Amino acid sequence: MLSMVSKTVSQHIINYISTSSGSKRLLLQDFHNLELPDRRQDSAILEHYRSLGLLFKRCTLLLPTKERLKYIHKILTEVSCFKFNGCAAPMQCLGLTCYGMFLQTLTAGWDELECHRVYNFLCELTNLCRKMQMAVCSKPGQVVWQKMIEEPTDEFSLKGLADAIKLLYDTSTKEWTADDVISLIDELSVVPREWLLENNARLLMLSGNNICFTFMASKAVNGRTIELARLIVFLALVCEKELYCMDWTVKMMQKVCKVFSTPVERNNFLQNVANAFACVIMEMLQSIMSAQTHAVSASHVHEFLMSQPSASQLKKPLACQGSAMSGRL
Numbered sequence: 001m002l003s004m005v006s007k008t009v010s011q012h013i014i015n016y017i018s019t020s021s022g023s024k025r026l027l028l029q030d031f032h033n034l035e036l037p038d039r040r041q042d043s044a045i046l047e048h049y050r051s052l053g054l055l056f057k058r059c060t061l062l063l064p065t066k067e068r069l070k071y072i073h074k075i076l077t078e079v080s081c082f083k084f085n086g087c088a089a090p091m092q093c094l095g096l097t098c099y100g101m102f103l104q105t106l107t108a109g110w111d112e113l114e115c116h117r118v119y120n121f122l123c124e125l126t127n128l129c130r131k132m133q134m135a136v137c138s139k140p141g142q143v144v145w146q147k148m149i150e151e152p153t154d155e156f157s158l159k160g161l162a163d164a165i166k167l168l169y170d171t172s173t174k175e176w177t178a179d180d181v182i183s184l185i186d187e188l189s190v191v192p193r194e195w196l197l198e199n200n201a202r203l204l205m206l207s208g209n210n211i212c213f214t215f216m217a218s219k220a221v222n223g224r225t226i227e228l229a230r231l232i233v234f235l236a237l238v239c240e241k242e243l244y245c246m247d248w249t250v251k252m253m254q255k256v257c258k259v260f261s262t263p264v265e266r267n268n269f270l271q272n273v274a275n276a277f278a279c280v281i282m283e284m285l286q287s288i289m290s291a292q293t294h295a296v297s298a299s300h301v302h303e304f305l306m307s308q309p310s311a312s313q314l315k316k317p318l319a320c321q322g323s324a325m326s327g328r329l
Contacts, residue, residue, distance in 0.1 A: 003313045010059045013055075014071065017075060018075070026052060027052075027075070027078060027079055028045060029046065029081065029095075030078055031082075031093045031095040032089060033093040046097065046101050048098075049100075049101045049102045050101050050102070053102040053103070053104070053105030053106045054105050056072055056102075065114055065117050066121070069117070069121045076099070081093055081095025082096070082098075091160075144157065148195040149194065151196070152196060152199060153199050157202050158199070161188075162203055162207045165181060166207055166213060169207075169208075169211055178214050182293065184213055185207075189203070197234045198234045198238060200234070201231060201234035201238050203237045204231075204235070205238060205244075209252075212252065216256050219231070220259040220269070221259060225265075225269050225272050229269065229275070229276040230276045230280070232256075232273055233273070233280050235249050256269075
């Protein structure tokens with residue numbers, strides 16, 4: 001607090017922070033060491049950078065805005081995880097989150113003009129506007145959109161995108177609602193052209209049970225049961241291809257059944273699932289018969305053979321669920 005009214009005190013603090021011992025003590029960098037349960041480690045380091053932002057706010061109060069920003073930037077550049085492409089494991093890193101907490105605390109209460117100066121300063125130093133423009137205007141990166149609409153892809157091609165979706169869905173951030181995430185997945189799989197449903201199913205599985213169920217429940221609530229039934233078929237197909245346990249698809253389907261409010265709706269949904277299996281198997285069979293090359297034919301034969309056990313394993317729960325609902329009717 002004394003640094004806010006005394007240049008001498010503030011200069012002593014600034015000088016201490018600039019020393020190697022000061023920066024080592026204050027600029028904690030254990031952004032990947034998340035060993036404590038219940039996110040306590042996350043909270044501890046975020047709270048540290050909130051306090052650090054308050055310290056910098058007070059000890060640089062008497063400096064002009066431009067000088068404050070130059071000094072703070074000089075100190076923070078010592079942390080590699082605060083730089084673009086500076087972290088080797090960004091998906092498991094809290095570095096940028098802590099940097100954001102620091103800046104938020106530093107600029108809290110500043111008027112709009114001062115905040116614009118901060119933004120312009122960061123843009124000038126990091127070339128932020130150009131990087132944002134490149135990200136928005138360039139072709140997609142790891143997720144090859146053209147491949148998504150032409151042929152089934154593998155888990156590796158979608159894992160990065162699934163991890164990003166899980167971060168957005170993280171309930172602790174409270175920045176994206178479930179509806180926002182559902183809309184994002186819907187848009188991703190149809191723009192600029194619609195993905196193969198198998199790739200869409202794979203993305204949902206990689207995104208985790210909560211996101212997958214929320215997405216499917218949304219379709220159920222909105223009456224998109226035919227789309228939902230076909231999606232379940234391809235979830236089963238992906239399980240069969242990747243040697244996942246088919247019980248996962250069965251339990252997910254049974255969970256979705258509970259979303260429907262009446263026995264009639266549930267029965268219609270289950271009938272749609274049975275019809276979807278029949279249609280997909282016929283489509284695959286027709287593709288095999290009309291294929292012109294051995295490679296294409298072999299691929300379709302493989303998918304067709306995969307679909308048979310998938311349908312068989314889902315047949316019993318479908319029948320049981322249907323019988324139970326017929327009894328209620």
